[in-house]
Amino acid sequence: MALRNALMAALLDGEASGYDLAKGFDASVANYWTATPQQLYRELDRMEDEGLVAARVVEQERRPNKRLFSLTAAGRAALHAYTAEPPARPTAIRDELLVKVRCLDDGDSAAVRAAIAERVALATDKLARYERLRTRLLAGRTEEDFLAGADRVGPYLTLLRGMAFERENLHWGELALDVLDRRAAR
Amino acid sequence: MALRNALMAALLDGEASGYDLAKGFDASVANYWTATPQQLYRELDRMEDEGLVAARVVEQERRPNKRLFSLTAAGRAALHAYTAEPPARPTAIRDELLVKVRCLDDGDSAAVRAAIAERVALATDKLARYERLRTRLLAGRTEEDFLAGADRVGPYLTLLRGMAFERENLHWGELALDVLDRRAAR
DNA sequence: AGCACTTATTCAACTTGTTGAGTATGAAGA
DNA sequence: TCTTCATACTCAACAAGTTGAATAAGTGCT
Structure with a gap:
């Protein structure tokens, strides 16, 4: 239930595909969260089921189709609520x-x-x-x-x-x- | 298979109980690894089965008995081999x-x-x-x-x-x- | 006397995270 | 032409990590 907050935080910058997020995780969110692509796809699907994000399929001619995810109003509200939660667990480092x-x-x-x-x-x-x-x-x-x-x-x-x-x-x-x-x- | 390396690293300082490690994780190893007590007990049991650590029970009068774990020769060898492994995955931070x-x-x-x-x-x-x-x-x-x-x-x-x-x-x-x-x- | 806290551990159920493989297409370089 | 890389995912199996409760005895505080 924590990865989803990181994902929603990343989606504040605008819609993105699972692939974008998986790659871009290294550039934007990577410095405080890590996840494998599989994890992202799975979590995005769940979040879609729960209405936190909405996907739209973009058909591409010379590349596979992709699903672009964006935050829904419910997602935005959930994220806002999350920021108001009491400080949860402290930093986990594994090095x-x-x-x-x-x-x-x-x-x-x-x-x-x-x-x-x-x-x-x-x-x-x-x-x-x-x-x-x-x-x-x-x-x-x-x-x-x-x-x-x-x-x-x-x-x-x-x-x-x-x-x-x-x-x-x-x-x-x-x-x-x-x-x-x-x-x-x- | 990674927590055990952190545990063995901690045991280089001498024998310790699961409880010691769980508490002390905060003072010694905590700055690069985190784990819950349950995780430690479970992992220590497995490591004992595999001969990496040895436990001896210390009977205490006014406290519950405890099991003190120490590194075996096999454990020491495994740790040495681990340090020689190619650099594995980079730092994972979750904040x-x-x-x-x-x-x-x-x-x-x-x-x-x-x-x-x-x-x-x-x-x-x-x-x-x-x-x-x-x-x-x-x-x-x-x-x-x-x-x-x-x-x-x-x-x-x-x-x-x-x-x-x-x-x-x-x-x-x-x-x-x-x-x-x-x-x-x- | 009663309650909370510390020591010391175990069990079970659950959620997350990891690994490896597979699919399909196009573009770029040897 | 042939291989490799990039895009864009999906599925299945497994390993690791988290949560909550339970047990059991002593110590310290009010």
């Missing part, structure tokens, strides 16, 4: 890399080092993508102007959180690599 | 607060504001707890000395990541509150 780092001293430290390096590379990419998204959202305004005057600041605020997260991944990863290298050279 | 913030402009902004404020308070607490843990781990050494010379740096490195995460929660939350207040006063 395999940190599990590995935790047992680095009793494990294969070269492999863990490589995994950290990969994380650093991924964080760099993701940060760059988020930076482009940010530029697009700002559309020439300064951050200050935007935050003071824009119609909607929610998506920008969540983007900032995602950027901070990736920046930390980067910083921390570089520190960790440095520590491991120093210890290896010892 | 209801960010979902709410995302739809803040179409929702109950006062309630969302309150939820952010609560998050800020929680982050402050958690950061203080992590800071105490850090002091304990350092045991008088400077961070530099510790990282260069300690037997095990894994737990310290993961702690640093957790601290960075909570600091970001704090910073971001304060910024978000400020933005909302300015907009409300507009």
Whole structure:
């Protein structure tokens, strides 16, 4: 019952197909929710049954048909009600890399080092993508102007959180690599 | 098959009961893995069946008996093998607060504001707890000395990541509150 | 005396999330 | 031409995670 809120939040930006959402989850909502495509399709079908979203089929000539989903009035109301609910469970994080780092001293430290390096590379990419998204959202305004005057600041605020997260991944990863290298050279 | 790795990582610190782990998950492993007590008990039982951990029953006079689990040689080997595996799936985050913030402009902004404020308070607490843990781990050494010379740096490195995460929660939350207040006063 | 809280765990039912495969079409590059 | 990639889904099976209740004994507070 929680994935649906993330989906409805994504649909506030306008109608989208399951496929759009599955792909785009990485760019827009990804920094605080993850889901596989199968999960999205299943949940969207259920939400349609319950009247939270409406689908319209778009026939395409040179591609498979697609179903575009949009929020219904009931969906909008449900989302509004959701924002008013008392703060539910706190952040859930599951990070395999940190599990590995935790047992680095009793494990294969070269492999863990490589995994950290990969994380650093991924964080760099993701940060760059988020930076482009940010530029697009700002559309020439300064951050200050935007935050003071824009119609909607929610998506920008969540983007900032995602950027901070990736920046930390980067910083921390570089520190960790440095520590491991120093210890290896010892 | 992933929770068990987190559990084994926690058992590297020494034997623990399911109850210890369930509680302590918040202090040690919590910053990168979460699980309910039921999940831990079930998984520990399975791991015992598979010989990854061994349990010994400790009879207690004024409390219920408890089963203390420790890593077996097979468990240690499995954990080592796990650290050598290619980097699996990336971080999964699920944060209801960010979902709410995302739809803040179409929702109950006062309630969302309150939820952010609560998050800020929680982050402050958690950061203080992590800071105490850090002091304990350092045991008088400077961070530099510790990282260069300690037997095990894994737990310290993961702690640093957790601290960075909570600091970001704090910073971001304060910024978000400020933005909302300015907009409300507009 | 009564109530809530902590320790320590178990059982059952349920909801979510993951994995793998399969279908169909067109476009782009070797 | 042949393979690979992108679009756009569906189905089935399974693994993981959540929720709620129950048990049992002691401790601390009013």
